Amino acid sequence: MLRWNAVLFLYFVIAPVLRAGEPLYIPHGAAEAGMAYAVTATPGHWSCFNNQALMTSASGVTVSAAIETRFLMPALSSKGLSAVIAHGRVPLGVTAVHYGNADYYRIMTGLGSAVSLSGGVSLGVQADYITERASGDYRDVSHLTFEAGMVCALSSSVTLGLHIFNPLTALNSLPSSIDAGLQWERTEELLLTLSCSKTTSEPVSIQCGMSWDVAGHLTLRSGYMTSPSSFALGLGWETGPLKTDLGFIVNSITGVTSALTFIWTIK
Amino acid sequence: MLGICVAGRCQEQESSIEDAVEEILATNGDYDPAVLLEQLSDLKECPVHINYGDEKENARLFFLTEFQVMVLTDHVRRNGNVVSLYELALLPAFDRSTVMLMAPYISLQPSGGSDDKRYGRTMITMTASSRFNTADTDEPGARTLLKVRHDGNRISYGITAENDPGEPFTFRKAMGPDFLSGYVMFQGKGLISSVIIGDYWLRAGEGLLFNGSALQGSSLSSPSFMAGRNIASPYSSSAETGFFRGICLTATHDDYHAVFFFSYRLIDAGVMNDADGRACAVSHLITGGIHVTDYQRESRDNLGETVAGLRLSGGTNHYRVGVTSSATLFSLPFQPDMTVPDKIYMFTGDRLLNVAADFKAGTGPFLFFTEAAVSLPGSWAATAGIRARPSPGVTFNILARHLSPQYYAFHAGAFRTGSGSGNETGLSASLHVEAARHLFIIAAADHCRIPLPRYRCSAPSVVSRAEIKGEYRPHENLSLKISYTCSSREYDTGSGTGTPGSETRTRNQFALIFSCSPLSGLSLVSRAAVSSISPSGSQGFLLCQDICLRIRTVPVRLWFRYALCTTDDYESRLYAYENDMLSSFSVPAMYGECTRGSLMISWKPFGHVEIRAKYAIEDMEEDHQRVLKHEIKGQMRVVF
Structure with missing residues (x-):
């Protein structure tokens, strides 16, 4: 009970002073893209970096490579590598993401961990180092910040997730974001998710997603986000230790964003 | 598990279609629900006896797909009579939304012993209505x-x-x-399963x-985006x-069907004349079908x-x-005015x-369903979709869809956002979830790009729609529906010369409908709706109360409605489906400072005769101009 109160106290103290803009951390993972990133409470390799508290549901060691191409434009693509090591009680996650091209790029590296509390509550935190470089006379900048997440099992099938990124806007001028999401595991094969996110200077976005394990190895996904208003579609294929995910986000104005992820599980 | 009921309600047709029609009319002025609503009204009066186990009878539910008709027929043949709607929702290819859609139009009367169809059924309906108002x-x-x-x-x-x-009844050059x-x-x-001569x-x-x-194009929250089964049916609208x-002519052999058809019809059109004054x-x-003004009469049957x-067509149970x-x-060539962008x-x-x-x-x-088509002259169109039921209750x-601007088909009706046959590329999705006991949620979204100009928009544009609906039905006599609809479209701005600018107008609408039946024979429906338009900031509010009273001692039924509406302008108008004559419909648009009341009475003096009368009064004030409208309708129906 004391831990519950502490979590809620911290959340309500921090939340009112948070400010939210374009997230510096571009969400990754084709499985997550296929569900319109409505994954704040949904376990998965890359979801661990969207909400660090989800690392507590990871097992073994997983390593992943991901690529996302916004609107099919190479200059707006991002490439990421990550690993989640969950052998002990305290899992460890490490990620590095490169976004942009030779003229302008941003590299974000993060190191995070999570811990399980009693009552189905987990907390996670990640330290981020962000480097931004541009050609010409523009000044290169670097920032150090952090993000944190919480996951709470409301019932055997419903999970609540909360995530904040960079609550230090007043200090480092970086935008911050807040996400809250629900996951409903309707059956073993079917997941329904709903998330709400607010980023500094951006409208509130509501995302919903669905993941359907059709035939053991094949997973179909779909989702929708309100801002920017887009549909998401995806599929995943698992063969032995290798899992391949493909995701597309379709916006009627800007076009298609594609994502491809390979996840290798090392037991 | 389900909250389905067929009990009489205040809305005579307790169906999600009427709710959908209100929302679509509010956002799409091109939509004409007349044919659809009349077909549904006919079905309501002659419900489908699903327990006959007759595929042709079940196929009268024109919004069902071939698979659904087949599953329903097979279920009755194998397992006997359906006694409850609950069991229908458990059948493959059916879900709660589909059964809710079917509910007003089916009868669970047991098969056997009925000779209703031996001599057939004849229905004669005579309707007269008139409107009077102070503004002429x-x-x-x-x-x-x-x-x-x-x-x-x-x-x-x-x-x-x-x-x-205003249209004359005359035999002078007319029927x-x-x-x-x-x-x-x-x-x-046998081989020839049906022949229709006349209108179809x-x-x-x-x-x-x-x-x-x-039907499937009428609402994002339809149970399915699939078109219903293939049909060649008489036209009675x-x-x-x-x-x-x-x-x-329709020929059928096992699972293979062939339909041959020929049609010649005169239709209304605006014509251009040559130097000699002849139509060229x-x-x-x-398409209005009104022939009152000189221009309308001149355009008739041109x-x-x-x-x-x-x-x-042909296939098996699986494909x-x-x-x-x-x-x-056409008897005359089309030459549209190419100086107009759309x-x-x-x-x-x-x-x-067309092929x-x-x-x-x-x-x-x-x-999985798909169709591709080409038109010569013209271009191509394709549509494809999936309907999945990953778990019971979901x-x-x-x-x-991609409908090229130059794809032409004059009788098309594929799922789409706009009107016409082409000029649209879009993606739509919906999710129906039984979230908890008695609680049902529908979420749907649609995005489409209009690559070439359309009516009131002289540039490529984007249309998006989203709907969220919730229904809580803890008891068959109690239901609460909440819906939120957001629709945005681009329109031209400015009326001067030169290329017009473009503005995205968004309409948000929230509606709440509470219906209950506190006493046997008494039903109440309370409705509240709010609309908001941006960027104009126009807003509208509607409150509406319906009361339906069935008097058991005499064969009389009464419907009463009182509605209050306040909107800043016509753009934020609100619609509320209203009970009306048999085989007819009424979805009045309310705007300005508007008060509307209506009273309808149905009297069945004999088993085969029904007489209906309706009086409605509407007091509307817009731009400081007050208009008082009266509407009187009368109807008699004889069925034997």
Whole structure:
């Protein structure tokens, strides 16, 4: 009970002073893209970096490579590598993401961990180092910040997730974001998710997603986000230790964003 | 598990379709629900006896797909009578939303012992209505409608005669009424399964070529984006467009079907004259069906449309393939005004050839459907979708479509956002979830890009819609519905010379409907709705109360409505479906400072006769101008 109160106290103290803009951390993972990133409470390799508290549901060691191409434009693509090591009680996650091209790029590296509390509550935190470089006379900048997440099992099938990124806007001028999401595991094969996110200077976005394990190895996904208003579609294929995910986000104005992820599980 | 009921309600047709129609009318002025609502009204009066286990009988539920009709028929044949709607929702290819849609239009009367169909059933409906108002904005006169319909085992026939207010009843160069429609249908049991002579409508594939009843295009929250089953059916609506006139023959052998049809019809069109004053071309079609002003009378029956076509289809229980082809010849060539941006890609010429191929596959939890079509002259169109039921209580629909601007089909009705047959590329999805006991949620979204100009928008544009609906039905006599709809479209701004600017207008609408039946024979429906338009900031509010009273001691039923509406302008108008005459509908638009009341009475003096009368009064004030409208309707129906 004391831990519950502490979590809620911290959340309500921090939340009112948070400010939210374009997230510096571009969400990754084709499985997550296929569900319109409505994954704040949904376990998965890359979801661990969207909400660090989800690392507590990871097992073994997983390593992943991901690529996302916004609107099919190479200059707006991002490439990421990550690993989640969950052998002990305290899992460890490490990620590095490169976004942009030779003229302008941003590299974000993060190191995070999570811990399980009693009552189905987990907390996670990640330290981020962000480097931004541009050609010409523009000044290169670097920032150090952090993000944190919480996951709470409301019932055997419903999970609540909360995530904040960079609550230090007043200090480092970086935008911050807040996400809250629900996951409903309707059956073993079917997941329904709903998330709400607010980023500094951006409208509130509501995302919903669905993941359907059709035939053991094949997973179909779909989702929708309100801002920017887009549909998401995806599929995943698992063969032995290798899992391949493909995701597309379709916006009627800007076009298609594609994502491809390979996840290798090392037991 | 389900909260389904067929009990009498305040809304005579307790169906999600009426809710959907209100929302679509508010956001799409081009949408004409007349044919659809009249077809549903006919079904309501002659409900489908699903326990007969007769595929033809079940196929009258025109919004069901072939798979659903087949599953329903097989279920009754194998397991006997359906005693509850609950069991229907558990059948493969069915879900709660579909059963809710069917509920008002089916009968669970046990099969056997009924000789209703031995001699057939004849229905005669006579309706007269008139409007009076203080501003003289409506055409004086009365609307009269006569419908005669006989449904027999082998022979069916029907006549529809209608005069809109101001239209004369004359035999001078006319058949008497302004609109006269009729058909004779023969239904066989051999190779020739049906022959229709007269007026009929068609649906083939997903409607890229033919669909006279676009139910699936009417609402994002429809149970399915699939078109219903392939149909060649008699036409009995009073809507004066969208049907064929001629002969239609359907041949069936096992699971293979062939439909041959020929039609010749005169349609209303605006014509252009040559130097000698003779009609030489058509600039546009006129679809209103009103012939009151000089221009409307001059435009009447100016264009002859000859259509001949063929559809072949076949398959198994798991897949179905069809090919549809048609050739159309117009008596005058089309020459649209190319100086208007939204006309530059319109059909030109007097001949059109269409070919389409469709495919459906799947069973139970997963159905895939697609259709592709080409028009000569013109371009191509394709639509494809999936209907999935990943677990009981969850249904997911997704549909992608590309309709080239130069794709032409004059009787198309595929799922789409706008009107017409082409100029749209879009993606739609919906999710139906039984979230908890008695709680049902529907979420749906649609995005489409209009690549070339359209009406009131001279540039490529984007349209998006999203709907969230929730229904809590803890008891069959109690339900609470909440809906939120957001729709945005781009429109031209400015009226000066030069290229107009573009502005995205968004309409947000929130509605709450509470219905209950506190006493046997008494039903109440309370409705509240709020609309908000941006960027104009226009807002609208509506409160509406319906009371329905069934008096058991005398064969009388009463409906009373009182509605209050305040909107800043016409843009934020609100609609509320209103009970009306049989085979008719009323969805009045309310705007300005508006008060509307109506009283309708139904009296059944004998078992075969029903008499209805309705009086409505509307007090509307807009721009400091007050208009008082009165509406009187009377109807008599005889069924024997």
